[in-house]
Amino acid sequence: MLVTFKSHASADVIMLGDSAKKLIAILGKDPHNAQGIITAQQLPEAIARLKAAIEEDRARQAELERQRTEADDAADKEAGRTGMAAPVGLAQRASPLLSMMEESLREETPVVWGV
Numbered sequence: 001m002l003v004t005f006k007s008h009a010s011a012d013v014i015m016l017g018d019s020a021k022k023l024i025a026i027l028g029k030d031p032h033n034a035q036g037i038i039t040a041q042q043l044p045e046a047i048a049r050l051k052a053a054i055e056e057d058r059a060r061q062a063e064l065e066r067q068r069t070e071a072d073d074a075a076d077k078e079a080g081r082t083g084m085a086a087p088v089g090l091a092q093r094a095s096p097l098l099s100m101m102e103e104s105l106r107e108e109t110p111v112v113w114g115v
Helices: 017-026 043-067 070-078 090-107
Strands: 002-007 010-016 036-038 111-113
Touching (some): 010 090, 017 043
Antiparallel strands (some): 036 111
16 A cells, blocks of 8 residues: 655655554554645644654664674674665655655645545
């Protein structure tokens, strides 16, 4: 399932359903509702929530990286896993939506999905 976020302020942002639902929940909206809106008045809070979640995820990823040992690196290399196989973090997934929301805030226009 794909979810398309739309705003008159920017190009559409298309995401796979699971990633979109996670971000919709972070924004304080119902992720099980097929349609939704973040009004211009709700954008500042939604942007703050998303930025906080991104920072939490970055801190969690940094801690995991600090806990890695040379043995972990050697095991990854032996198994053929490289940095290119690293999972995509929340910041990477959320960046296009965050940009859309910030532009929408500047233009005072809502962000919608499922319409």
